[in-house]
Amino acid sequence: MTGDKPLKILIAADTYPPDVNGASVFCHRLATAMAARGHEVHVVAARASKGPGYVEQRPEATVHRLASHAVPTHPSYRIVFPWDAARDLARIIDDVRPDAVHVQCHYMVGQAAVNQAVKRGIRTIATNHFMPENLDPFLPFPRWFKRIVARNSWRDMGKIMGRADVVTTPTPLAARAMKLHARLDEVLPLSNGIDSSHYELAPGEEVVKDPWPLVLFVGRLAVEKNVDVLLESLTRMKTEPAPHLEVIGGGEQRANLERRAAELGIADRVAFRGHVDDDELRRAYLRADVFCQPGTAELQSLVTLEALSASRPVVLADAMALPHLVDDGGNGYLFTPGDAEDLAGKIDRVLAASDEERAAMGEAGHRKAVFHSAEKTMNTFEALYRGATAQDVLGA
Template structure:
């Protein structure tokens, strides 16, 4: 139960299988949520896996008290770490007994999320679940035939419904993701609540001058993972180099991951080493600069539940070309702020990029303005307002009225 008055600070436990220094959309969302809740005066705790070997530990970070659990390296992934179910169950049950949270907000249904939901159910703590993950995201890391992966996916969907359904409310970033959860996990009434974006952070400041190169830049930001399909984007740039050399298109890739060596090989095979810059992980300031100097932002991924990086690029008034897959279409008004392309089709992607770059400067600026306007619909402040209301006992009908 929520204690004291509406204005009293809450003790919130965020249960996350991934949290910074991990670099991915779910980790970023959890960090931003924790930061915003802390700024509102709440006592925020996060439970997550340790990012290196070692026993359980506690980090006192600016945004939260972070309880790190002993973890083990996933042998099929270069940085993802797993907490055993039995250790997660013991550690999180003890943590709930110690901090006595008003609400548990689970960000997943795997090891840490499942243990947190089960412990909260036993202790009658209000529980909210948010899904950032598609079971298909596991495919590249399962060294099994496809028929085995399909079984794992079906079981994962089933477990999602069984575990997340225990809480008072289930959310996910988009209506398309909510529909998928209804169809595959049997979770009905899932509320689509945007991850939220602070658009002002990426806007051009008055009098600010962007240092642009002397050629058009297409930008990708994200993990270099199989499902991101960055190879398709590299091949699209190579195709443009052959059929539209007049455009002189260059590609910047921000991020890192297990596909880096493969992408470097494809870049070399396509002969576009001089057109592709792989920048790796960059600072927040460097990322903002990359968004502002880009002429087009591209997300070719096919398993996006929202795509925070696309929203960040749109906040910087950048036209977008996104794959027509999962939740990406809700970010595109075709011919207004950008275009979609059939997933995996590098020729079609090249053609959509050329459409944007061929626009007169004023029309391209109008695309960028439309992107910014669309990003403004995903206010980070409203997202935190909604979750705070849920923590305090808002009903689904009350939440829908806020959306």
């Protein structure tokens, strides 16, 4: 698959819009970028509601929706039964006859796609966006049993993704974890990428600021995001006037978090916006004085890259991949995960800085975001589809 001829690319994903999560956003951006380069893109993903499978024509791709089933422990996630996924992926791959298949995780849809693509000798790329431990909040089992589930999931990841021609994941930390726990010999760290220019202030553009300091959180409202710690920190901040918090995103924890804000007496300082469109999200980044990500299960954190692209100082949990996005004291600060007092102090430190100092922090963050260029990421994936190896990419 050399040269410049357009390719047929099939992206197999367990989650895709209208799902809202990092993997879903990445898959949509990947499909959009490849379509813009003239390739024919097909996406296979679970249907977001009850009903039979169907084919959806979207601007970025032909999306093949598979019949799916609700999960009792999660309000929105849906699964495709393995036997259905195997049958449907075999049929779709035979109909589409892709040049490359790109799977996005090793569960249901991803596993079926790897099996069917390898069986037919089709170039296969596997990208992992997920740590098995991310399942913990949704498994109603004791801790010892969850450890067994995680161990088995890591083992399955190695067996399934190890059959692909190239395995990637967004960060070096995740690559090391996959080598250690999934026994994968070669994992290519490849950023999800970000178009930093989209979040920059346009010439002549003005942002209307609130009369109080504004802290921003963006993300799915799930247990592992630890937004409750952020709410608690709001009560401990010393900054005057008292900072407000804007929360963008939805999820199973929203009602609990709204209740907790009321219990803490800060409901009038916390705005739960739910899901917003891309333009409003961009304005929220530019309106904020500091961005906070208290989550402890981030493989890369696209929302943090977006905040850095908007030149916002950041305060992030010292966990998983987040430390890779902060030069402590340069473009923001790390705080001890779960420690509301430490988080409050770090946000206070950002807000106490002069306008010039905060601007310098924002510029440092923007430089870091530019390093994660979407163009570079998409160039690399396109090269992998055409036959490049991980070593080719690392040596480029």
